[in-house]
Amino acid sequence: MNPIEDFFISRKTVRKYDHSKSIEPALIAELVNAARMAPNTGNMQLYSVVVTTGADEIAALAREGHFNQPASAGAQALLTFCVDMRRFARWCGLNGTASGLGNLQGFVWSVMDTTIFAQQFVTLAELRGLGTCYLGTTTYNAEAIGRRLDLPQGVLPLITVSLGWPAEEGDRKQRLPLGAVLHFGRYADPTDDELAAIYRATEESPEARRFVEENGKPSLAHVFTEVRYPKESAETFSNIYKEEIIKAGIKI
Amino acid sequence: MNPIEDFFISRKTVRKYDHSKSIEPALIAELVNAARMAPNTGNMQLYSVVVTTGADEIAALAREGHFNQPASAGAQALLTFCVDMRRFARWCGLNGTASGLGNLQGFVWSVMDTTIFAQQFVTLAELRGLGTCYLGTTTYNAEAIGRRLDLPQGVLPLITVSLGWPAEEGDRKQRLPLGAVLHFGRYADPTDDELAAIYRATEESPEARRFVEENGKPSLAHVFTEVRYPKESAETFSNIYKEEIIKAGIKI
Numbered sequence: 015m016n017p018i019e020d021f022f023i024s025r026k027t028v029r030k031y032d033h034s035k036s037i038e039p040a041l042i043a044e045l046v047n048a049a050r051m052a053p054n055t056g057n058m059q060l061y062s063v064v065v066t067t068g069a070d071e072i073a074a075l076a077r078e079g080h081f082n083q084p085a086s087a088g089a090q091a092l093l094t095f096c097v098d099m100r101r102f103a104r105w106c107g108l109n110g111t112a113s114g115l116g117n118l119q120g121f122v123w124s125v126m127d128t129t130i131f132a133q134q135f136v137t138l139a140e141l142r143g144l145g146t147c148y149l150g151t152t153t154y155n156a157e158a159i160g161r162r163l164d165l166p167q168g169v170l171p172l173i174t175v176s177l178g179w180p181a182e183e184g185d186r187k188q189r190l191p192l193g194a195v196l197h198f199g200r201y202a203d204p205t206d207d208e209l210a211a212i213y214r215a216t217e218e219s220p221e222a223r224r225f226v227e228e229n230g231k232p233s234l235a236h237v238f239t240e241v242r243y244p245k246e247s248a249e250t251f252s253n254i255y256k257e258e259i260i261k262a263g264i265k266i
Numbered sequence: 267m268n269p270i271e272d273f274f275i276s277r278k279t280v281r282k283y284d285h286s287k288s289i290e291p292a293l294i295a296e297l298v299n300a301a302r303m304a305p306n307t308g309n310m311q312l313y314s315v316v317v318t319t320g321a322d323e324i325a326a327l328a329r330e331g332h333f334n335q336p337a338s339a340g341a342q343a344l345l346t347f348c349v350d351m352r353r354f355a356r357w358c359g360l361n362g363t364a365s366g367l368g369n370l371q372g373f374v375w376s377v378m379d380t381t382i383f384a385q386q387f388v389t390l391a392e393l394r395g396l397g398t399c400y401l402g403t404t405t406y407n408a409e410a411i412g413r414r415l416d417l418p419q420g421v422l423p424l425i426t427v428s429l430g431w432p433a434e435e436g437d438r439k440q441r442l443p444l445g446a447v448l449h450f451g452r453y454a455d456p457t458d459d460e461l462a463a464i465y466r467a468t469e470e471s472p473e474a475r476r477f478v479e480e481n482g483k484p485s486l487a488h489v490f491t492e493v494r495y496p497k498e499s500a501e502t503f504s505n506i507y508k509e510e511i512i513k514a515g516i517k518i
Contacts, residue, residue: 016296016394018390018393018394019296019297019300019390022300022301022303022304022386022390023299023300023303024303025303025304027305039450043444043448044268044271045271046444046447046448047275047444047448048271048274048275049274050444050447051274051275051276051277051441052274052277052385052388053279053388053399053400055400055402056402056490056494056495057440057441058490058495059441059442059446061447062446062447062448062449062453063447063448063449064449064450064451064452064453065448065449065450065451066451067450067451071451096453098447100455101442101446101456101464102490104458104461105461105464105465105487106487106491108458108461108462108487109484109485109486109487109488110484110485111485111487111488111491111492112491112497113490113491113497114491114495114496114497114498114499114500114501115495115500117497117500117501117504118504118505118507118508118518119405119500119501119503119504119507120500122377122405122424122507125374125377125378125381126377126381126424126425129377129378129382129385130384130385132382133304133381133382133385133386134274134385134389136304136305137386137389138270138271138274142268142270148305148307150307150308153371163449163452163453164452164453164455165453166453166455169453172374172378173378186303187309188309189302189303189309189311190311190353192295192298192299192302194311194314194353195298195302195311195313195314195315195350196295196298196299196314196315196317197314197315197316197415198291198316198317198319199316199317199318199319199323200316200416201314201316201348201415201416201417201418201421203352203416203418204353206356206360209353209356209357209360210360212353212357213357232361232362233361233362233363234361235357235358235360235361235363236361236363238308238310238354238358238365239358239363239364239365239366240363242308243308243310243366243367244366245364245365245366245369246366247366248367248369248371248372249366249369249371251371252369252370252371252372252518253370255370255371255374256370256518266370266504266508266518
């Protein structure tokens with residue numbers, strides 16, 4: 015095993031941060047500067063990141079945008095990575111032409127490029143010893159986040175990463191067996207028995223057993239579909255985010 | 267400058283590969299194994315990757331899926347990263363419940379998680395000295411790619427990465443000034459003059475001047491809107507991909 019791969023395999027999400035050691039804005043700028051050299055579609059750079067530091071600002075963004083979840087309220091910095099159609103569209107306008115990206119294709123490109131940018135930042139931050147956590151709440155509260163960060167029309171929050179020096183060992187999640195996600199040549203669709211086997215170790219983990227018991231559900235799958243990600247919530251949040259996408263001038 | 271950041275800053279996209287040195291499937295599996303430890307939403311792992319190796323298979327996929335562009339036809343391996351709603355949905359079904367992710371929110375999660383997975387793979391491959399290139403053609407030809415790779419219902423191609431040992435120095439793209447994408451505290455919307463200044467170095471680069479001249483256009487922005495990414499094409503490809511998304515059981 016190559017040492018760098020070992021680092022990537024043993025990486026962990028960190029949700030508690032050590033405020034006794036500060037994070038200089040210059041360090042964040044240095045990491046963002048390196049991260050943005052990751053690939054993007056046609057070099058259009060359809061993204062921006064807004065960095066929130068300072069206790070009061072973080073508290074307000076955590077409250078208004080992230081349901082005060084501990085990884086947000088306890089962060090040393092919050093980075094809001096945004097789909098940014100505005101800069102490119104304004105540049106086209108300045109030159110007397112019009113961007114043609116206000117559609118599903120443009121949206122998918124921008125989401126991919128924003129995500130690549132965010133993930134490269136996360137990797138670089140982790141390589142520096144920082145802890146990070148993706149917050150799942152950004153699309154739910156895109157409007158409130160946009161107001162708080164003064165996002166103008168055409169700039170849409172997509173991903174928030176919380177950042178800090180680790181104050182805990184972190185959370186290393188089990189993954190499905192490699193063969194579940196990696197296919198050579200053709201997609202190998204498992205039989206029902208094979209599929210059950212793929213999920214067995216996950217279902218039998220102490221964490222999963224605790225989830226099932228605490229929630230009084232018949233299976234781990236039910237915890238996902240009835241507690242963590244129920245259809246009704248996903249549809250509500252789909253409608254909320256779709257409105258924000260449309261307000262950003264993107265017709266999907 | 268930290269050496270690891272220097273590596274990330276100087277990274278380059280590589281489109282020509284040295285076939286005199288082979289890539290073992292075991293190496294690809296090792297890199298995928300490390301890449302999939304990147305974060306994902308709720309540990310649902312809504313992605314798969316199909317690896318294409320072998321001259322005939324690569325030639326067929328390049329022809330049917332990627333307009334035979336050189337980085338695809340000349341690759342030593344092609345990795346097709348897919349939105350995979352199927353595995354999770356089938357597992358829910360096996361347990362007598364139903365996934366609630368066939369909507370915009372589920373789609374956005376899966377696109378982000380698939381992209382994080384792909385980018386982590388790209389980073390790991392580059393750290394090993396391999397060359398990579400994201401192909402922009404995957405969403406255009408999702409149906410043909412799905413047929414070629416036996417993708418079942420619920421599995422949707424999103425990203426293709428071409429892979430090989432570098433046979434060229436690679437292509438290091440200029441980026442806009444850091445301040446264009448990085449904002450502290452609030453989004454700082456530039457004035458028109460500031461915006462023009464942000465794009466000046468890009469517009470004055472030899473590559474941009476050549477693009478403008480070769481295409482006989484009044485500005486670089488026109489090259490983007492009329493040659494590289496015209497609205498009509500983006501809308502056509504939006505409709506094509508939307509159909510594939512719907513066929514995958516996702517209502518966006």
